[in-house]
Amino acid sequence: MALRVAELTFFDYFASRYNIPVPRHISGAAEINKIKRSLEEWGGEAIVKPDVMSGKRGKAGVIVTVKNLHDALKEIKRVSGVEVNGKMPRNAYLVEKIPAQQEIYTAITYNSTFLGPSFTVSLAGGVDIEEVEEDRKVTIPINIYDGLDAYQAGEAFASLGCPKNLISNLSRVMVFFWDLFISCGMESAEVNPWRITPEGKPYACDFKAVIDEFNYKARVPGVVFPEYPENISDFEEEMAEWSAASHQGQAHVSSLGGRKILPILFGGGVSTIISETLEATGGSPIFLSDFGGNPPYERMLGTARICFSHHLARARLLLILGGKANNTFIDVTFQAIADALVSYVEEKGPVNIPVVIGRGGPRLVKGLLAMKQALDYLKLPYVIFGPDTPVTMVAEYAAKLVNGISNLKEV
Amino acid sequence: MRAGNLADLLKKGDWVAVSNIAGREASHVSAVSQKYCGNISGGWALGKGGQKIETPKGEISVFATFEELLRLTPAEKLPNKILVYSPPEAVYGEVKEIVKYGEKIVETIFIVTEHVSVEVTAKIYQICRQANIDVIGCNTLGIINSHDQVRIGAVGGETPEESFKPGSVTVISNSGNMVNTISSYLLSAGMGTSFGLPTGKDKLILSPLKELLVLAEKDEKTKLIVLYVEPGGTYEHEALGIIREKNFSKPLVVYVAGEIAEKHNISLGHAGAVVEGSKSSAAAKKQAFDSYFGIEPFRVEKKYHRSPELTASLARGIRVQALHHITKAVTLIVSVLGMKKDFSSSKPLGLNPWFVNLGELGKHLPAELSPAPGIVPEPYSDQVKQQSKHLLTGMIRQSMRNASHASSNDGVTPRIYGYSLLEVMKEKSLAAALILYWTGELPRDSFEERLAEMTLIAALTNGPGTISAQGAKLSASAGNNPNTAMIATLATIGLTHGGNGAKAVKFLLESFADLDIKDPYQEYGELQKLAVKTADDFKKRKRAAKEAGIEYEHIPCLGHPVFRHEAVNYDPRERIIYSYIKESGRENIFLEFYHHLVLALKENGSTALVLAVNVDAVIASVWLGICWRQIMEKQMTMTRAVDIPFIAFALGRVAGGAAEFLDHQDFGTEMDMRIPVKECRTLTRPSKL
Structure with missing residues (x-):
């Protein structure tokens, strides 16, 4: 059994607890003046995303860049009502647009080859990992007791030819990513993409995860995750x-x-x-x-x-x-x-x-x-x-x- | 894996220890396994140390911990195989304990538990790999080795020998049920099994296919492997990679299920059957197998012509698209590759309905949709015959906690089987009311009613010396209340005294079961013949038993300790009822049969005298007569028919016991039932401590 985690839940509940940098964001249901202020603070540009329990939102055409309040409000309303893969969104939200020199893919998941957790990384972020050629991605096993260390993540990045100036920041944040994965009883977690700013700072800009309901860690004390409209009878x-x-x-x-x-x-x-x-x-x-x-x-x-x-x-x-x-x-x-x-x-x-x-x-x-x-x-x-x-x-x-x-x- | 071939996972001589053995499922499965192969050396369960699990092959000891089990088990029975039946939250701890104390002894751990988290599963894999212990599971059902007739876990259910007959096929399956199901189908193709191994279908399968196939290749008895595969994981792709590389020598017959999940975007019952990534899908697995085999999936309608290409492909194997084609594909491979079938006889699989009742609908359907009932195979056919006897038409088992057919009370009228108790009080006798309450129907006429009444009166007493009367008198002598004395009366009747009527009903039911008798109150011409046959059968049984020096079963309700001194003996109470029947111009074929029987027994020399047909026999005959129509129409269970005469006797006798109590209470002296010391005999010599 599995409990899926949507991106907004990640932003609101998990990212800050595990020191994972994420873009600033605001709910589409917020007061208009707050949305307006956020847009101004973020440089007048933002991305509207539906809060929906489904992947492939980009392909469904519901991730939209907006440059003014009018468009923002219009798109929030529109994407809130569009089904993605048969799932209705709860709402929509605005996310700060992170300027990027590089996009990176990472995932931690239990792996049937290693019979334990593994770490997958690709410098071709932002696309479906299955569409990325084998020589442009790498998967390494993780010792379940030791966890993912920064040096292992660093080696994985280096093996793909990652610019050296990015490796240090990226490797450190991957340790946080592992902490999140193992501390919350996850089966799989994917950040795609990490957007790396010109200054070399990574932001987790899209996230999905599956929590193993049979893991006691799945029950976070005091936290009730939001319910998503399920397409079930x-x-x-x-x-x-x-x-x-x-x-x-x-x-x-x-x-x-x-x-x-x-x-x-x-x-x-x-x-x-x-x-x-x-x-x-x-x-x-x-x-x-x-x-x-x-x-x-x-x-x-x-x-x-x-x-x-x-x-x-x-x-x-x-x-x-x-x-x-x-x-x-x-x-x-x-x-x-x-x-x-x-x-x-x-x-x-x-x-x-x-x-x-x-x-x-x-x-x-x-x-x-x-x-x-x-x-x-x-x-x-x-x-x-x-x-x-x-x-x-x-x-x-x-x-x-x-x-x-x-x-x-x-x- | 530590194992070098499949037999290393389980063979004769291995000893098994079971965790949480006192649990509902573990104790049941262990008892069945012990009966099948007796390979369990012990079990452990927290807080249950010292208990025993009863099995048909003796007790299994329960220890408090695994460490204690190892400490107290004799060296020659130390377990090298462990079966984990603990709840999910305890599994990790159990495995750590097994590794800590059993590292040098334990070879394989089979984890049956479902719902173990994937994190714990990964941890188990790692610590066991370091300790050089193989793990099968989680969520496996165990393993069976058909040649050695040993199993671990629940493979094969309660009758493993039924599906798993020694043969050449190893069945490896993501589903426990499919191992049993496929193995039973293979028998119809004349093929038995060497091993049945359900891997489980959790997210991580700790005995991956690539390793199991290597073990199967090394197993000499395995000539062919049947795989049942579900979506999830890349186990099959990896296995195919390795067997391609190594020129795998044994053919595979593969069924891949689960494409429905991809089509409908749903999850399947098995936790790991979740599609992540295209390689783990059922479609990708099918394609990978077809590519390895180099032949399209098996088609039942296709004529396969022998050719070197076909032989080469089938030497690798073939995929089937319907479960029941597995047997046909196996037959094809066996034939083309010149392999030997395990059994000469085989019966093709087909529709064989056991029970059919399509009613009106059946008349309008084409023949192929309205099949006639087939043949129920053994051992089920016997079970159907036996168990059908206890089923009633138009009745159904249900929770009876707050329900009753026998009585009701709507707050106004108490009722017996729907009849107002108040009306019954006004219109009917006690005997009629009892017939209604015990059988659900009023007596058909005053004849039946009077007969029932006479049996109750006959049961009241046979003098103060009867055991049951003595029970009441003892109780009175001890100063008890009447209810206790009545209980004492009831407590001193049993199958020998009073309850013999129950045996008589069983005997009569067996004697008359195959005769189509509608009315037991009408004459039946064949009674004497039946009695002679029964007497002759009894004589043979008696002689055979005597020759063997064993006890033989007596015919119930013949003879009486008091009425036994004449050439022809009668129980006077029976005479009264018999005369009443005759005077009424009626018959009771059961009682009549008894009279023919005592004569036939004397005639054939089984008895020296004509025995008395005793009061228990007449009570049984009367009440069986009352119940007969309902029994024949399957409106009454045999059990009820057997119990009623006993109840009738008990009711009469308990009233009699009450009378003895009243009498004894009024006129007896204190403690008068006590036997004086001087009258008691000592049968042992005094001894000194």
Whole structure:
């Protein structure tokens, strides 16, 4: 799980705490006379940026240089309302424009090659690092216990031919960058670009980071990070809260925009495969789910209730599918789903969609019979498979069935 | 890695210690592992030292710390493999303790724990690398070595032998479930496994693929490797770089999942399955494998013609695009490369529905969408048969904390199964009310009602010498209150005294299970034949048991300690009920069967006399008759049908016990139930300390 950090959060909460120089900035919601005064202090020029939880703002055309108050106010209003990669901004803000003789890229991230943190640097700042040729960037491993030392950063800069007069300032600020990274439990942090003034002073001018929510350092005492409008449904939001309420069993969902199959799926890998198969065969799954990890009864009951309350009324087929579980008790999870289904019908009235089930694992037969009993009780049509039928075949069958029923209705 | 081949990660003879072994999952998994392979030498859990984990293969000792475990474990059982099941916040500390005390002993640590922070994961990697200890995880499920029949962790669930039969395929997977699932599919292609290894799919996988493939290449039993891969990290690119360089000698069959995440810009269930940078995407991984194999992904409809190019490509392997194509791709490789299948018999994968009820919908669907039920394979088929017996039509298990079918009270009217208690009081007898309360239905006629009443009266007493009457009298003699004396009565009935009726119902249910009998009060012509067969079967069992010198199971509810001296014996209480049935012009086939049976047993020489059909038998027969229709229509569980005669006897006898109490309280002398010392016999000689 990960918590993303937007640039304005970095400016307001992190930069000053870790001595990282950043440009002066002011909220777009500030009093007009304050914005005016800031513009004057900054030499009459500034950059308007949306406060949005998304990268690639430049490509979206929402980072704009302004040279007067009128344009500043106009752009603040405009960029505040422009979605970037499907995300709405909270607001917009003005940033001082830093004159630069050089732009630099740096990132600290955990690296699957080194199985530890690594430091990446390029003198080609301001562009997507993946577009930079291999010989123009360098990545070095960092000893997790020792951290990034100034001399290591210096060597990395020097290896790329960084002007010598910049290396000292840059290397020192990289130590602060490491301190920020490791002290806040980050998974990855990127400053792109650092703008280096003609005097050789670096400013972190764009920032993004991901904090590891499983790291206790992610919880900064006394600090509540601002909430960003998320492009997620009420269903995803409710499930995310439910998921966060306990570490027992998975309760992960992502909306896929489908309209036909309500999938209750088990296992991180299997659920991905099933969802891909459903999409490829026209099953139109409403969401991707992973409810494995041996959830106890109450956990599974709550999870199933949330799924049913949001989607059962409109779904055309209920699919309950997972591989051959190692750990998850099928009787416990299936009894909970069966009970949630019965409760739903008792509260909301009858449903009339087919149910396709496939599963394997500990206490399988008891679980399948519990589901069968509930479906007989509710008089729902069903087909139930065991672990000898591959999950992808069951998914293909479910997709064909839901489309077969649609064809019947059309006829 | 320290390991030189896969067997170094786990083989027969390795000993395992489990952290946090007293936890819900760890204790369960350890018990299953112990039953499967018995390789756990101990476990530890803070504050739980001294406890034992019960397993079918004996107890596992729980120590307070890892250090204590090492100190108190005999040298020959010191653990070289560690399974970490601790909560996320404790994992780092556990690993530090393992490294500190076990550096010279421990070879591999398997970390099952999910949600360990990436910082801690990186630290674990570093300290373990320095200590020359391999780490699998975090978020692995363990490992299984099929040839040695040993496992660590939960690979294979409760029945690892079901999916993991010794063979030539090693399955390496980012998903624990997929190791089990793929291995079970491979059996249908006639292939078993050598190893199953779920790496976990956290952000950092501490056993990278490039190293695992090297280990798999050195494993002689592994001829082919199946990989299940998810997005995230550059493990596959690095692995391919190395195996290209070294001319890797074993074919790979690869399934890459997760392109859906890129398409919808969503995160997947696995923490590490997050795309960062184009190389870590599923699309890039697919492309990298295809480029290495030099052949397009497997197509099920394609006819593959043998050629040197095909052989060369398949020697490197092939990627599949559907999970169930793995078996077909493996079959293709085995055939083209001239490898041997592990098993001669195999059954292709296909749709095999176990239960189908599409109702009306099924009638309108094309045949391919409305499949007929297939065959439930063993061992599930037996389980279905057994467990279906306990399921009821139209009923459902649910939380019963604040719910009851048996009674209700809306604040105005108390009810029994929906009938007003007040109306029942006005209109019905106690026996009718009890039938309603115990079965959910009123008696069908006065015949049933009267029979039930007679069983309750019959159960009241068989004189003061019965064990249950003695219970009440003892309690009275000790100066107890009536409720305690009634409890004493109940406490002194059991399966031998009073509860034999439960056994009788089981016996009758087994005897009549396969006969399609709708009405137990109608004559059934085959009773004598059934009785003779049952008697003959009993005789054979008895003889075989006697020859083997073991105890044999008696037919329940035959004979009585009092009524046993005539050539033909009767329990007079049974006679009354039997006569009532006959006088009513009816039949009770169960009681009738019992009478045929005692004659048949005498006839075939199993018994010297015609035994009495005792009161427990008649109580069982009467109540089974009352319950029969509901049992046949699956409206009543067998368990309930078995319990009801016992309850009927207990209810009658507890009323009888109350009567004994009242009598004893009024007329008994103080402590009169005490046996004088001189009447007590000593069976041991006095000894000196």
